[in-house]
Amino acid sequence: MNAIEIEGLRKGFGGVKAVDGISFHVGEGETLGIIGPNGAGKTTVFNLITRFYVPDSGRIMFFEKDISHLPSYKLPRLGIGRTFQNLRLFQNLTVMENITSAVLCEQGYNVFSGIFRTEGYLLAEAKARQEAQRLIDFFQLTGREKDPARNLPYGEQRKLELARALSLRPRLLLIDEPGAGMNPREIQDLVTTIREIRERFSLTIIIIEHQMGLVMNISERIVVMDFGEKIMEGTPGEVKKDKRVIEAYLGEEFA
Amino acid sequence: MNFFVEARTQILVSLGVYIILKILFAFHFVSEYIEQITIYSFIVIIASLGLNVIYGYTGQFSLGHAAFYGIGAYASAYFSRIFGIEHVYSFLPVLLLSGAIAGLTGYLIGIPILRLRDDFLAIATLGFGTLVRVFFDNSDRFAEVLGGSRGFVGIPRITNLETVCFVTLFLIIITRNMISSRYGLFWRCIKEDETASMSIGIDTAKMKLMAFAYGCFLAGIGGALYAHLYTFLHPSNFDVLKSIDFLIIVILGGMGSIMGTIYAGIIWVGFIEGLRIILPAAMLDLRWVFIPLLLIALMMWRPYGLITKGR
Numbered sequence: 001m002n003a004i005e006i007e008g009l010r011k012g013f014g015g016v017k018a019v020d021g022i023s024f025h026v027g028e029g030e031t032l033g034i035i036g037p038n039g040a041g042k043t044t045v046f047n048l049i050t051r052f053y054v055p056d057s058g059r060i061m062f063f064e065k066d067i068s069h070l071p072s073y074k075l076p077r078l079g080i081g082r083t084f085q086n087l088r089l090f091q092n093l094t095v096m097e098n099i100t101s102a103v104l105c106e107q108g109y110n111v112f113s114g115i116f117r118t119e120g121y122l123l124a125e126a127k128a129r130q131e132a133q134r135l136i137d138f139f140q141l142t143g144r145e146k147d148p149a150r151n152l153p154y155g156e157q158r159k160l161e162l163a164r165a166l167s168l169r170p171r172l173l174l175i176d177e178p179g180a181g182m183n184p185r186e187i188q189d190l191v192t193t194i195r196e197i198r199e200r201f202s203l204t205i206i207i208i209e210h211q212m213g214l215v216m217n218i219s220e221r222i223v224v225m226d227f228g229e230k231i232m233e234g235t236p237g238e239v240k241k242d243k244r245v246i247e248a249y250l251g252e253e254f255a
Numbered sequence: 256m257n258f259f260v261e262a263r264t265q266i267l268v269s270l271g272v273y274i275i276l277k278i279l280f281a282f283h284f285v286s287e288y289i290e291q292i293t294i295y296s297f298i299v300i301i302a303s304l305g306l307n308v309i310y311g312y313t314g315q316f317s318l319g320h321a322a323f324y325g326i327g328a329y330a331s332a333y334f335s336r337i338f339g340i341e342h343v344y345s346f347l348p349v350l351l352l353s354g355a356i357a358g359l360t361g362y363l364i365g366i367p368i369l370r371l372r373d374d375f376l377a378i379a380t381l382g383f384g385t386l387v388r389v390f391f392d393n394s395d396r397f398a399e400v401l402g403g404s405r406g407f408v409g410i411p412r413i414t415n416l417e418t419v420c421f422v423t424l425f426l427i428i429i430t431r432n433m434i435s436s437r438y439g440l441f442w443r444c445i446k447e448d449e450t451a452s453m454s455i456g457i458d459t460a461k462m463k464l465m466a467f468a469y470g471c472f473l474a475g476i477g478g479a480l481y482a483h484l485y486t487f488l489h490p491s492n493f494d495v496l497k498s499i500d501f502l503i504i505v506i507l508g509g510m511g512s513i514m515g516t517i518y519a520g521i522i523w524v525g526f527i528e529g530l531r532i533i534l535p536a537a538m539l540d541l542r543w544v545f546i547p548l549l550l551i552a553l554m555m556w557r558p559y560g561l562i563t564k565g566r
Contacts, residue, residue: 050454076456088451090444101444104437105456114436115429117257121436168455 001063003028003172003204004049009058011048018044020228021058026172026221028063031198031205033219035212035239037248041228042208043085046174050075050082062172077106081170083161085177085208091150095141098149098160099132100125102167135163138200139193155186159193166197172204173197179211191217216240224248262428269424276416290416291484292528297419298480300520303504304430304513305473310502311510312434313466314446315369316377319384320474320501325391325493327357327475328482329401332410335483336400346413350422350479357475362468369463384495391490406489407482414484422480426473431513433469442466443511474501503550509560519561 005025011018019041026032034042047053049060051072060068062078070078090098107128113121136142139159144152149160158178165173175194179187191214198205209215215222216236224232224239226248232239239245259266276293279285285293306320331353340346368379395403402408433439441462444452452459482488504523508515526549530542553561 052450052453072453073456073458076454082454084451084454088448088454090447090451092447093440093443097440097443101437101440101457102455104440108437111433111436111438114438115258115432117261117432122257124437164455 001028002026002061003030003063004206005059005061006045006049007059007061009045009048009060010056011044011053012056017228019048019055022225022228022230024223024230024233026204026206028171028204029202030221031207031219033215033222033236034206034208034225035210035215035222036225036231040225040248042225043176044228045225046082046176046206046208049174050080076102076168076170079169079171080174081165081168081172082174083158083165083176083178085180087157087161089149089157089161089164092148094146094148095136095152095160096129096132096145099135099164099167100128102164103128103131106168131167135167139163154181155189158182158190162193162197166201169201170203172206175205175207177208177210179209179214187211187214190214194218258428258432265424265428265431269420273416273420276420280416292524294414294416294419294484295481296521296524297423298414298477298484299501299504299524300517301423301426301480302474302477303501303508303516303520304426305470305477306501307470307505307508307511307513307516308430308434308442308466308473309470311505311512311516312439312446313442313463315463315467316373317380317467317470318377318495318498318502319380319382319387320470321493321495321497322384322387323357323361323471323474324478324481324497324501325387325488325490326360327353327478328488328493329391329394329407329478330356330475331479332407332482332488333398333401335411335413336409341411341413343413343415343418346418346483350476353479354472354476357478358468358472361471362464365464365467369460369467381495384498388490388494391493394490402488404490406487408487410482410486410488412483412486414480419480422476426476427513427517430473434513438462438465446511503546506550507553507561512560515560522561 002025007023009019009022022045024032034045036042044053048055051070055068058068059066062080067075067078090101093101104124107124109120109124136145139162141156141160141163149157152160178190178194182190194205195218197203207215207218219236222234222236222239223230224245231244231248232242234242280290302320302324306317309315309317331349334340334349334352335346338349340349364383368376368383371379392404394401395405441452441457444457445459445462449459500523504519505516507523508519527542530545531539534541
């Protein structure tokens, strides 16, 4: 079964066609890489899938369910988690709160329980902390639970954002440029981490990335975008050799 | 129940405060005027706490808080009049109802305007505040008893030390529990980053509405207590300047701090009324020069509030 199927997705901002009729699919358990030069419309595709933007036309199917009309906040419940290109953590909340907030969205209690601190409230809170702790340990952030997120070094903030997305128990994880601003050593770590979470959480992953090493290493299939369109699709090996890809990245004279 | 067990400290502290104040009042160690402003400071704390939920915790900038304070005040005064209420026990349901009306108004007005962000929201709330003020000014056209620009007179004096102590304590505990529950956590998430909040499944529109309505409810309760303390309401008590008073208290105490709001409320009332005592009568209007100056100084040296630590 396909985890996600996108058909003829279009989005324009004024005169600019950010995404111009793109179609692709990702099988369950597969990892798809999306590459392309800056401004090719990669992040817009993510924002369309998670409904931060409303598509002008096109259809998005998630496990054979049409999600193109759902409001953004309902998607995590269906099993879509994401991270952001420029880190969007809750900077002044603690590491623990950053994750429990996501867990408590799904495993909640009502206002009454919250005000009067019923057993249900205590139970749900304890369970959320437990789950968050598991992820904190997994991402080696142990000991920093009570630190505000802003105090973490950059690499750990990236990890925390991944942990937050994973706490939603997603079936599909959208990772937007995880390697941005990282050195080769950190990137190596990141590749290992992504591999690990893919196994451990049996995830379908779509990853946007500029660092060719990273994306070629992880993805089974790659979609190349330029000017809002898909210019090719194939295995990492095929993509590396393709003339159109080299053209898009390096300019015609190199092709 | 956990509700009372975990609130031991607050209950004991309030009891202590109550006993001390009661002794001071009962033996006339302080003038009746001081008595009145002491009770008033509790009211200011309740209403400011409401704005702290809206602005300090959820990050929704409101310049119309006094409008909801006024709605609570006028609603309670109206109900007291038509139901002929004179006693504290029959006043409590009126108090709750007035708070609920202010909260409901906040909810309804929040549906369209909470979509707006930052400065646009500020302008919309400012507009609403002005609208309510104009409504109060012309209220005698709808019901003679509301008094319009002449003011609402002859409200029974029901608010006393016991009432404000009990109501303040109760509302502080409820607010604290709300803040530390998942709802408070979602509010703080929204203040930090609305997009990220949606990406983890927070229904941001609903949560913002909830915070706004609850904050307005607190303002309404404060207004109702105010009406039955001073026994006279005038539209000018509920204009934009009043909203700014609440805003100053929230900023002074530190955004997102309940204790800060309590201290700042006391400091604020003490400062305003203290100047009234210190300054000679001819210079009384200078108070409104000191306050903006204080605000400017505060923003320059302690932008995160006097009480909370800087970031």
